[in-house]
Amino acid sequence: MLALNLLLVMLAAAAADLTTERNLPSRNLDIRALTRVEGPVMVLRRTHHTNSYHRCLSAKKVQKYTDTQFQYELRSRYGPTPNYDYIKDSVTVYLYQDYRGNYGARYYSSITGLHVQLQLKEKDAHNVCFVLWVTNSDGNNGCELLMKVSAFQGIIPLACARFYEQYCGAKSIELHRSDCEYR
Numbered sequence: 761m762l763a764l765n766l767l768l769v770m771l772a773a774a775a776a777d778l779t780t781e782r783n784l785p786s787r788n789l790d791i792r793a794l795t796r797v798e799g800p801v802m803v804l805r806r807t808h809h810t811n812s813y814h815r816c817l818s819a820k821k822v823q824k825y826t827d828t829q830f831q832y833e834l835r836s837r838y839g840p841t842p843n844y845d846y847i848k849d850s851v852t853v854y855l856y857q858d859y860r861g862n863y864g865a866r867y868y869s870s871i872t873g874l875h876v877q878l879q880l881k882e883k884d885a886h887n888v889c890f891v892l893w894v895t896n897s898d899g900n901n902g903c904e905l906l907m908k909v910s911a912f913q914g915i916i917p918l919a920c921a922r923f924y925e926q927y928c929g930a931k932s933i934e935l936h937r938s939d940c941e942y943r
Contacts, residue, residue, distance in 0.1 A: 784893060784903075784927050789880040790862045791855065793887050795821065795830060800909045800942045801890070803935050804916065805924075808894055808902030810933040813838055816846070816940035818909065828855040834869065835943070842939045847871060874898055882923035886911075889920035891928070903928035909942040 794801070803817040814836040823831040834849040849871040855863045858879075865878040875897040882891040888911035892904045905924045907916065916924075 784881055788858055788862045788864060789883060791865050791878060791880040792863050793883055794880060794890050797887060797908055801906050802909050802942055804905045804907055805932040805934050806902055806904040807928050807930040807932050808896060808900045810931050815840060815935055815937055817935050818942045882920055884917035884919040889917045891920050891923050902930060
């Protein structure tokens with residue numbers, strides 16, 4: 761009986777640590793605010809794929825094909841120190857409208873083999889930080905906290921920091937390092 765109680769407590773604790781879309785506000789913001797950003801955007805932290813060896817993740821718009829189709833370069837370092845190589849993935853991002861008229865995004869990564877859907881949940885007034893909900897085709901979903909590289913001085917704007925803290929409470933992986941090179 762003690763073993764069963766211990767198992768139930770452990771399962772409850774593990775479940776409490778998960779971020780699910782149900783915990784987030786149902787409203788989505790328009791992700792076109794993110795597609796208007798010039799220059800690279802870095803991923804500071806995320807709650808999905810927390811066992812990854814990738815660090816220094818960034819996304820940079822390379823080309824705009826139409827108002828709803830873009831070419832992005834995704835870049836990451838596969839390892840914790842500068843000795844490791846950076847990996848690039850060129851993806852085509854497609855925007856779609858949700859039932860409220862806001863736009864989300866989706867793409868396929870040939871590096872990870874995942875179909876990815878992005879919903880913008882929060883941003884600051886100056887469009888330098890963004891919190892996304894990421895739905896991955898492998899079911900490992902979660903939040904991402906992004907910042908415009910040129911605006912990052914080590915401080916996350918309050919709107920994004922507060923939202924991430926309040927709604928993305930699962931285990932996070934810190935992806936930004938001081939020795940990251942963003943291009």
